[in-house]
Amino acid sequence: MGIAVVGTSNIADEFVLACRGAGVDVRAVYSRKKETGRSFAERHDIPLVVTDFDALCSGDFDCIYVATPNLFHFDQSKRLLESGVSVFCEKPITVTAEQYLQLRGIADGKGLFYDCAMMSAHSPGLDVIRRSIPRIGKITGAHLIFFQRSSRLDRLYSGELPNIFNMELQAGALMDLGVYNIYAALELFGKPLSADSKTSFHSCGCDYSGSAIFDYGDFHAVLSWNKFADSPAPSVITGENGWISISSVSQFRGIRLHTKDSDCELYSDDVSKVGIMAYEASYMKSMLMLASEERLKNAVYSEMKDCTLSAAEIMDGIRKSNGFPF
Numbered sequence: 078m079g080i081a082v083v084g085t086s087n088i089a090d091e092f093v094l095a096c097r098g099a100g101v102d103v104r105a106v107y108s109r110k111k112e113t114g115r116s117f118a119e120r121h122d123i124p125l126v127v128t129d130f131d132a133l134c135s136g137d138f139d140c141i142y143v144a145t146p147n148l149f150h151f152d153q154s155k156r157l158l159e160s161g162v163s164v165f166c167e168k169p170i171t172v173t174a175e176q177y178l179q180l181r182g183i184a185d186g187k188g189l190f191y192d193c194a195m196m197s198a199h200s201p202g203l204d205v206i207r208r209s210i211p212r213i214g215k216i217t218g219a220h221l222i223f224f225q226r227s228s229r230l231d232r233l234y235s236g237e238l239p240n241i242f243n244m245e246l247q248a249g250a251l252m253d254l255g256v257y258n259i260y261a262a263l264e265l266f267g268k269p270l271s272a273d274s275k276t277s278f279h280s281c282g283c284d285y286s287g288s289a290i291f292d293y294g295d296f297h298a299v300l301s302w303n304k305f306a307d308s309p310a311p312s313v314i315t316g317e318n319g320w321i322s323i324s325s326v327s328q329f330r331g332i333r334l335h336t337k338d339s340d341c342e343l344y345s346d347d348v349s350k351v352g353i354m355a356y357e358a359s360y361m362k363s364m365l366m367l368a369s370e371e372r373l374k375n376a377v378y379s380e381m382k383d384c385t386l387s388a389a390e391i392m393d394g395i396r397k398s399n400g401f402p403f
């Protein structure tokens with residue numbers, strides 16, 4: 078099993094480490110600059126640096142992991158899929174649902190693997206929460222929270238425009254953090270009947286925080302995300318007989334169950350991000366090992382596709398009703 082990575086930022090570093098943990102061989106890195114690629118390759122002992130995207134498309138790889146700014150996901154993934162290479166792309170897999178459906182059609186038509194690198198979906202914590210929900214009884218509400226003060230915020234405050242706040246690159250808080258809350262709600266409760274939302278924008282034009290209310294008929298899930306501030310508040314699912322708290326909805330770790338009979342930690346908060354990403358890399362490996370007909374019938378792959386489409390549709394709706402520039 079040999080893959081290549083596109084992009085040389087921290088998340089690509091972490092994914093390469095996760096691949097090592099999952100027994101996936103990273104054979105090449107693509108970078109626009111030879112020196113950047115070389116320094117990434119040296120850090121991880123990767124044999125090949127590629128600076129020509131066409132050469133990457135015609136290379137002998139089982140899959141390419143794409144970790145570039147959101148604006149490039151669609152074009153880069155399309156070129157790779159059309160060349161017959163499977164793609165595992167960072168979140169959000171594409172910017173719009175229409176783009177996702179187009180690329181999914183190409184992938185399915187060619188028997189290729191095409192999926193979103195959504196770490197929460199492969200965390201053991203997801204299963205832990207799903208199995209625990211019946212213990213709290215009928216769900217009465219949920220608060221899914223992802224607040225994370227960006228490590229690049231001080232650069233924004235001093236007048237720079239880091240990529241993650243650059244709306245021309247289709248970035249911002251919804252695309253970076255809100256996407257996790259939305260997947261979490263879909264993974265835990267399914268598709269909502271409707272979704273309302275609000276967004277706050279910074280003077281540079283980027284959205285820095287947002288909230289959504291997902292209507293599930295019997296209860297509502299309140300989702301909130303913020304790139305300008307940390308928060309000590311965990312996410313909580315409440316039921317008639319107790320509650321489940323979750324310290325990270327992006328990784329589904331730090332999970333606690335409280336009922337009248339018990340109060341216990343079900344999944345530790347003390348798991349590294351790379352450790353959680355190793356499950357994601359293992360999933361990618363297992364999907365690549367399946368024959369395409371088997372993969373199309375695989376329950377986890379199908380669920381990922383449904384979730385990814387629903388998330389993209391919901392995010393399209395949030396952007397449209399909140400005046401986003403894209």
Ligand SMILES: NC(=O)c1ccc[n+]([C@@H]2O[C@H](COP(=O)([O-])OP(=O)(O)OC[C@H]3O[C@@H](n4cnc5c(N)ncnc54)[C@H](OP(=O)(O)O)[C@@H]3O)[C@@H](O)[C@H]2O)c1
Pocket residue numbers: 083084085086087088089107108109110113114144145146147149167168169194196240241252253
């Ligand atoms: N799963 C997670 O926890 C996680 C965390 C962070 C980010 N992400 C996702 O990963 C993706 C990358 O985010 P990031 O913050 O790492 O982005 P970034 O640092 O702005 O860019 C990532 C890489 O893309 C290439 N790149 C940058 N600007 C480019 C441009 N204008 N044109 C073409 N290539 C460009 C660069 O590689 P070269 O210079 O080597 O070409 C860079 O190393 C996003 O989709 C984001 O949502 C996921």
